[in-house]
Amino acid sequence: MKVYIEGYGCTLNTADTRIIKNSLKPFKDFQIVDRVEDADVVVINTCVVRLETENRMLSRIEYFRSLNKKVVVAGCMPKALREKVEDKAHLLIMPREAHLSGKMMHRFFKEGEVSRPSNVNINDKLKYLKPEGLIMPLPIAEGCVGRCTYCIVKVARGDLLSYDKDLLVKKAREYVEGGVKHILITAQDTACYGFDKGYTLPDLLEDIINSVEGTYTMRIGMMHAKNVPEIIDHLLECYKSDKVAKFLHLPLQSGDDKVLRDMNREYTVDEFIEIVKEFKRKVKDLNFNTDIIVGFPTESEENFENTLEVLKKIRPDYIHGAKYTPRRHTPAARMKQIDTKIRKMRSRILDKLRRELSYENNRKYIGKTLRVLITEKGKGIAHNCKVVKFNWEEGLKVGDFVDVKITDAKTFGLFGKVLL
Structure with a gap:
């Protein structure tokens, strides 16, 4: 079965999306794909922190259903708003069950078993x-x-x-x-x-x-x-x-x-x-x-x-x-x-x-020198997590830490020159 995974929400939920994906890899019956069109099963790891987010989740679930995909709803929605999704999903996975996703999906889709895991560690x-x-x-x-x-x-x-x-x-x-x-x-x-x-x-x-x-x-x-x-x-x-x-x-x-x-x-x-x-x-x-x-x-x-x-x-x-x-x-x-x-x-x-x-x-950072981790060409994260854009010099590579002198500032970012 080909599986497409889509995740939303906070950094904690981002980690859970990675966990869900990695839990599927040991099962040869599942192949993770990058396009929903290619999938037999869609896993959506949901967020419900705000009403707009909840509505977006429900809209995505309905969209996947309209494509005749088997839908697995994971994350906060199944736990907090089960009544809104239990009739829209083939399988529900709770936040503390993310690592069991592969096992639960295999049991459900291959063996027809729907029992929930107990004593989750x-x-x-x-x-x-x-x-x-x-x-x-x-x-x-x-x-x-x-x-x-x-x-x-x-x-x-x-x-x-x-x-x-x-x-x-x-x-x-x-x-x-x-x-x-x-x-x-x-x-x-x-x-x-x-x-x-x-x-x-x-x-x-x-x-x-x-x-x-x-x-x-x-x-x-x-x-x-x-x-x-x-x-x-x-x-x-x-x-x-x-x-x-x-x-x-x-x-x-x-x-x-x-x-x-x-x-x-x-x-x-x-x-x-x-x-x-x-x-x-x-x-x-x-x-x-x-x-x-x-x-x-x-x-x-x-x-x-x-x-x-x-x-x-x-x-x-x-x-x-x-x-x-x-x-x-x-x-x-x-x-x-x-x-x-x-x-x-x-x-x-x-x-x-x-x-x-x-x-x-x-x-206030103009004129200061910040230590920056290069995360992509011409862009990085400073030692205080400020986003910094800078000139790209020969010899620099993603993953390096460099000193950047700040020369300009915008509302949500800093700009500078790499000190070599």
């Missing part, structure tokens, strides 16, 4: 991640310890379940020995890694830094601010290493304490600001990214203005702004909703501010 997922290219995701946990009122991903991914630390160190070593130069440390919330095991994210990073030799960087993925204070001192020690990218993804979501309480974020604006200040004090060239939800059901005009003022104070390098959309099975979906026009208006205002802040932050 998520550590086994790591076996299906192999070094492929310069940049690789390294999932460190499934689920989280939060209870945010708007979040459907919690429904899909469940409570925190951390991967074994020693296995992650071993996988990081395998990556680097296989040519990986940039490791994306990923989870729903990397800050709570190990809370269920008796160790922490800094413990993991320290073990990798001390035992995995080579020239590489690790980008630490999204952290929930409520869990950072417990690990911040040890974490900032890890940031001193050249192997840790000077990058911080810390979602604020709202700059108003009342809205944060209604979201059940479990931190205050002042507590958030203190974390950001500490990182900026201790980490040179910090690339600080945050997320904002506009139009949450209880967000008044004053609450929204408070958010804008906080953003002007903390000045993120990049703001990912999202209009709130109600998600099924979440407490916020049962609240009285704000008019769509108001959400759109606030989104436009936020977009204008985020562009201004990104441009102003990038301008």
Whole structure:
């Protein structure tokens, strides 16, 4: 059977798509193809973080059905919104079953068996991640310890379940020995890694830094601010290493304490600001990214203005702004909703501010020299994960680390000249 695989969503889901693909390879009955037209079976690894994304997933599933393909729906949708897809798919695969995709599909399509696996060991997922290219995701946990009122991903991914630390160190070593130069440390919330095991994210990073030799960087993925204070001192020690990218993804979501309480974020604006200040004090060239939800059901005009003022104070390098959309099975979906026009208006205002802040932050790099990993001809990732474009010189090659002097800046990128 010829199988076409399509994946969507966050870095964690990207890792799962790779895992699904690699789980099929041991089965001679399956041949992975690059074009949906050539396939007998389509596997779609879904994301449902927002309503627009959910609608896109459903549209793609209907499209595959219209081509008379057998459809396997994997990822967050089968777990969080099973009722919407169980009559549209031949087989459902949950997020924690990604590594069992090959086995489940073989049983279903070749043996007609539809039983779900039991006693799933998520550590086994790591076996299906192999070094492929310069940049690789390294999932460190499934689920989280939060209870945010708007979040459907919690429904899909469940409570925190951390991967074994020693296995992650071993996988990081395998990556680097296989040519990986940039490791994306990923989870729903990397800050709570190990809370269920008796160790922490800094413990993991320290073990990798001390035992995995080579020239590489690790980008630490999204952290929930409520869990950072417990690990911040040890974490900032890890940031001193050249192997840790000077990058911080810390979602604020709202700059108003009342809205944060209604979201059940479990931190205050002042507590958030203190974390950001500490990182900026201790980490040179910090690339600080945050997320904002506009139009949450209880967000008044004053609450929204408070958010804008906080953003002007903390000045993120990049703001990912999202209009709130109600998600099924979440407490916020049962609240009285704000008019769509108001959400759109606030989104436009936020977009204008985020562009201004990104441009102003990038301008500060003009004249500086940054260490850059070349990811393609004339383009690379700086030591703080800024995207840099530069002149292409004879002798340069993809995978090299080079020094680039920044000569110009745009809203979402830097430009420079390679120093040879």
